[in-house]
Structures are given as C-alpha cells and as structure tokens.
Amino acid sequence: MAPSSPEVLLWQRARDPHTGRWALPGGRLGATEDVEASVRRHLAEKVDLGEVAHVEQLSVFSDPHRGPAPRRVATAFLGLVPSDADPAVPDDTAWHPVDALPPTAFDHGEITRAGLDRLRAKLSYTNIGFALAPEIFSISELRRLYASALGHRVSATNLQRVLTRRGVLVPTGSTAAPGPSGGRPAALFRFSEHRLRVTDPFATLRPPDC
Amino acid sequence: MAPSSPEVLLWQRARDPHTGRWALPGGRLGATEDVEASVRRHLAEKVDLGEVAHVEQLSVFSDPHRGPAPRRVATAFLGLVPSDADPAVPDDTAWHPVDALPPTAFDHGEITRAGLDRLRAKLSYTNIGFALAPEIFSISELRRLYASALGHRVSATNLQRVLTRRGVLVPTGSTAAPGPSGGRPAALFRFSEHRLRVTDPFATLRPPDC
Numbered sequence A, B: 001m002a003p004s005s006p007e008v009l010l011w012q013r014a015r016d017p018h019t020g021r022w023a024l025p026g027g028r029l030g031a032t033e034d035v036e037a038s039v040r041r042h043l044a045e046k047v048d049l050g051e052v053a054h055v056e057q058l059s060v061f062s063d064p065h066r067g068p069a070p071r072r073v074a075t076a077f078l079g080l081v082p083s084d085a086d087p088a089v090p091d092d093t094a095w096h097p098v099d100a101l102p103p104t105a106f107d108h109g110e111i112t113r114a115g116l117d118r119l120r121a122k123l124s125y126t127n128i129g130f131a132l133a134p135e136i137f138s139i140s141e142l143r144r145l146y147a148s149a150l151g152h153r154v155s156a157t158n159l160q161r162v163l164t165r166r167g168v169l170v171p172t173g174s175t176a177a178p179g180p181s182g183g184r185p186a187a188l189f190r191f192s193e194h195r196l197r198v199t200d201p202f203a204t205l206r207p208p209d210c
Helices: A035-044 A108-125 A139-150 A156-165 B035-044 B108-125 B139-150 B156-165
Strands: A007-012 A054-061 A074-080 A093-097 A169-175 A187-191 B007-012 B054-061 B074-080 B093-097 B169-175 B187-191
Touching: A007 A108, A035 A054, A035 A074, A054 A108, A054 B054, A074 A108, A108 A139, A108 B108, A139 A156, A139 A187, A156 A169, B007 B108, B035 B054, B035 B074, B054 B108, B074 B108, B108 B139, B139 B156, B139 B187, B156 B169
Parallel strands: none
Antiparallel strands: A007 A093, A054 A074, A169 A187, B007 B093, B054 B074, B169 B187
16 A cells, blocks of 8 residues: 655645645745744744754755746745644645645745655655654554655564664653554654754765774 | 865955955856856856866855845855866966865855765765766775765775775776886776766665565
C-alpha cells in the first residue's frame, strides 16, 4: 500500500491576483526584520508557533514572471510541525496532501515540492525526524511518518537499528497500552535532540583519529 | 602539517561605503532576470564563466543593518572553479585564503564562511569534488584538494576507495610522468560526471528492493 502523503498548510486567496487559488502562508518583509523573523511573524498569523518544530530557509524564487507586477522575489522556508500537532487555523486555511494539491497561486506548487524534496534529503543524513514525530512514539508510528515523507515503504526493523546507531533514537523504557486485539505492547521511543544535527557526515571525510 | 585553505575571489571597493574593504562579486538584480541569471551576469564581469564548474544558491542574507541605507537583501551563491583554472581577473580583484581574509565589506566575511561550510558538507555526501579538481588528476592531488577544503588531513587510500565505491571516480588508464626522483608513476583519474549528484542517500531510506 502506498504511504499517505505529507500535508502542507495553504490558505485560499479571497482577492486578485489568483482569487480562489491556494497559497502558502507569507507576506512582505518588514523594514526592521530579517527574513527569518519575517517568516515567523507571518506564520504566526496562521498557526500557533509553539507547534512549529523546525524552520529552515529553502531557496529564493525570483522568476520575473512568477506573479503579476509589481515584481516580488520570494524567500521560501520549510517549516515542520509534529504529526500530533493540531493547530487552530483560520477559516480560509487548511491542510492539503502534497501529492494532491488544489490549484495553487503563483509558483507555490513548485515551492511546496521543493520543500518536500528538502525534507526527503534531510531525512537521509540528519535527525530531522524529530520535527515530524510526536514527543513519544512507537517504531511503527515513526515508520509511517518516514514512509509518508519519503513516498516509499520503510522497514521498521532497519529504521530502528539505524536511528539507534546514529544516537538519535532513545528508548523511554515504557510501552504503549496494548490494542483491542491484545498482543505484545510496543516499546516507546523519543528523539534524543530537538535541534537539527547532521548525523551522517561521510566517514572518509572525518578528521583521522590519530 | 595543516592543509592550505581554499581561496575566495574578492574585489577591493574603491567607493563608499566600505572603501578599501574587500567584497564578493555581485550587484543588483535586473528587472528581467532571476537571481541565477543575475549572479552569472555579475560574475562574468570578474571571471571567465567557462571556468566556473558549479554554482548553487547558498542563502539569503537580510539583516536590516547589514549595510547602510538603502536596505539591500542579498541572495548569496557558492561558485566553484577547478584548482587548475587561472581566470584573468580585473586589477581590483584577487584570490584570498578563506582562513586569512582581509577586512571585508558588509557581511561578506560571514557569507564566505557560509560558502565554505556548504562546500564541506557537500563533499561528504555528493560528487562536488568534480568542481574543485582538474579534468585529470592523481589521487595525491585530489587528496590535497579535499584536505584543503575540509581543513583536516584525508587518507589518500581511503579517499580512492570511497569515491570508487560511490562510482564517481574513474581511472583513465594512464599515469603521470614520474617526478625528478623517479619512483612509481601515479595513476590518473577523472570524475565520471560534472554535474552535482547526491552519492550517499542513507541506505535505510532507499526504497526496498522487493
């Protein structure tokens, strides 16, 4: 079974240009802020920032024809909230599966796909899973999150082994309540850190031990 | 012995602000170009673009106080030329070791260090070495380039083994002329591709074979 796609938060434009189309949260850079401060300010109008686990700069989108005049250059960010977060959002705003986007405004479809590409890449060599997972989770839950983001199946056994070896996964010592069908209770885990870290610098290129 | 540092191309400002300080090549975004086209246009004023082996977007630098008014937001790029390139540059322009920069204009010292950080990271999980190396090289030459960029010693044996396993290094079948002291002639290699490719997606996160 194909894993379900991650979702992106979009709002439906009520005004020209692109009335009715769906857009990423955003807005203009203020005179006294940098782009990082600006993205947090604009995002705060849509969601509770306490639930945003990670934000990073993605890329500049600057095609002169990306929107009608006056020209705007966009600095795009990737922001992640854990799977169990359920932030209150305004009436014009909703979550959409990345693989089944509604008609999007400007180049926001392209930006969304660039964000997913970045997430997929960083799942490979960083601990970025911390920003997708609840505080405490079973390996089976974590496997579903990785599979959803990566768009392919992931082996739970292998995932646990590798994340443990990287030192990013820590057993809590407790187990989940058994489901209605009984069975062995699942061990619960957490991420050791909630700050992005490169976990897989290539071995050859590390400083030699001696 | 510590490896020598990579060098960055800077030009010395002849006008305020920051007269006499050294700046990265750059300039304003034109009305009909995107930032990628703009960086190539501005760079072409300093070097022969045929020698630029790789260019990629680095990050936006947008501190409101990064320069005097009027405010400018910079999109910074990392551009690499092979070690044997020797582009003609204007009189006001020169190469400087990244670890011994002269006084820099604006936040260009910070941008330069961000570029080096990006290069170091990408040496770990991509074939980006192609943009640093001459067309044909010995492992010993390649080792020096990696050590210089990474800032630490690198084992030639290990480097050859790993890059071969990644499929990015190809033997040419020829050898270098022996040096004045004679000895065994060094085998010569080339990169299999001259386009950036991620070589080390983490094994767990690849699609399963079955």
